[in-house]
Structure formats: C-alpha cells, structure tokens
Amino acid sequence: MRLGFVVTRLNQIRHAALLIEEALARGLDVTLFLDHSGRRAHPAGLKGYVFPRTDAIPVFRHGQPRLLPYATLEALFGALRARPVDVLFGARPILPELTAAFVIERPLITEIQTAWDSLMLHIAPDTLDSVDAFYGFSEASVDWWVQYQIEFGRIPAAERDDWRERLRARFVPVGFAAAEQFKCVDPNAVRARLRLPPGRPVVLYLPFPFQTIWREFWPH
Secondary structure, three states, X not given: OEEEEEEOOHHHHHHHHHHHHHHHHOOOEEEEEEEOOOOOOOOOOOOHHHOOOXXXXXXXOXXXXXXXXXXXXXXXXXXXXXXXXXXXXXXXXXXXXXXXXXXXXXXXXXXXXXXOOHHHHHOOOOOHHHOOEEEEOOOHXXXXXXXXXXXXXXXXXHHHHHHHHHHHOOEEEOOOHHHHHHHHOOHHHHHHHHOOOOOOOOOOOXXXXXXXXXXXXXXX
8 A cells, every 4th residue: 555645845744744654664664745845835935944845754663665755746747647656645735626627537635633623624525525534533523513503604514414424434533643752752761851750740831822813703
C-alpha cells in the first residue's frame, strides 16, 4: 500500500507523525508531497516559519518517507499519475482541483482533524462527499459540524438527521492525533533534562482565549 500526505504547512506533520511512523514500521510506501508553491505558506512571508522545507522534515525511527516538493498543482497531479498512491491525506486545500483532475480514478481522500474548529471550517456540505474518511476528535464533533452548518444557513434545519448520518458514515473518532507522539516520550528522560525531581507534580496550563469573545454559539 502507498500512502501520500499533502503537506502545505510544516506543523501539519505533527498530527500525522505517528501514523507515518507506523506505516514505515510496516514497510508501507510513504510519500510527503511538500507544497512549495507558496499558496499556503511563503518562505519569506508571515507564515514562513511553517514553510515545509525538505531539511525541516523530522527524523523517523523506522526509516524516512519519500519527499516530493511541488511548485504547481499540475506538478503534484503529474506525480500522482506517474506513481499513484492508494490513500491521500491532507488534500483538503486542493479538493476542488483534485476531484476535477481525477474524475475516474483517484486515491482515497482522508483528513485528520487538527484543531477544534477544522472540521467545521474545512469540510463544507458541498465538499463532504469528496472526503472518504475523516479522522476526528470525538462523536460530538459530528453534531457540532451539523449545528454549525445550520447556524450559518448552509443546510436546512429539517435536514439535520440526514447530514448527521452522511458525516457519521465517514467519520472515525480517534482523539487528538498530535498527542499520539506522547507514546514516544520518556517521562523520566524529560524530567532529567529539565532537572525535575522524580515525583514532583507537573501542571500543564493551556489557556485558550481564541475567538471566545464571539457571540456565535460555536466557539463556546
């Protein structure tokens, strides 16, 4: 099996890191398609720090994925035709172009929920059927997505149950994928590096004020 990952920003890799690691451990073929077009992150722009440079790709334990930078969508699609993948992750930013370019045969298109709002903002009713599987936080995300679309007038309230089932049919709850890499972290090694005595309690404080002043229901 061949897996492909469209990487438009460097920080997206952390959400798929353990999936890539497991695929490499199983001997699967893994390719990272690195967006060097500058559409999502320009190396000299505000988001330059997340530009997916080839020399910034992390080192994996079970080998390295194939790295394939592309400057245009035509180059990406040409690479996919020359060496097709079975499953393609992260194609959400190019869904319209991808589905138009691969009308008859295309890879399975899958997405990983990377933030609390990414399901609502990135998967619209008119693109839902283009995604074969969505790996999200929890079942509650399904109801949240439906309510969001209703609140913003994208689907009628009378079709709530129908849209809920359409999303649920391709939704797989996996939790927060980026946290999977904690399995590879040795707590004792971290304590030693930070000079924290064994047994000393550690409290993680994660303030999250983003958009909490909005009046809409969904950020709350």
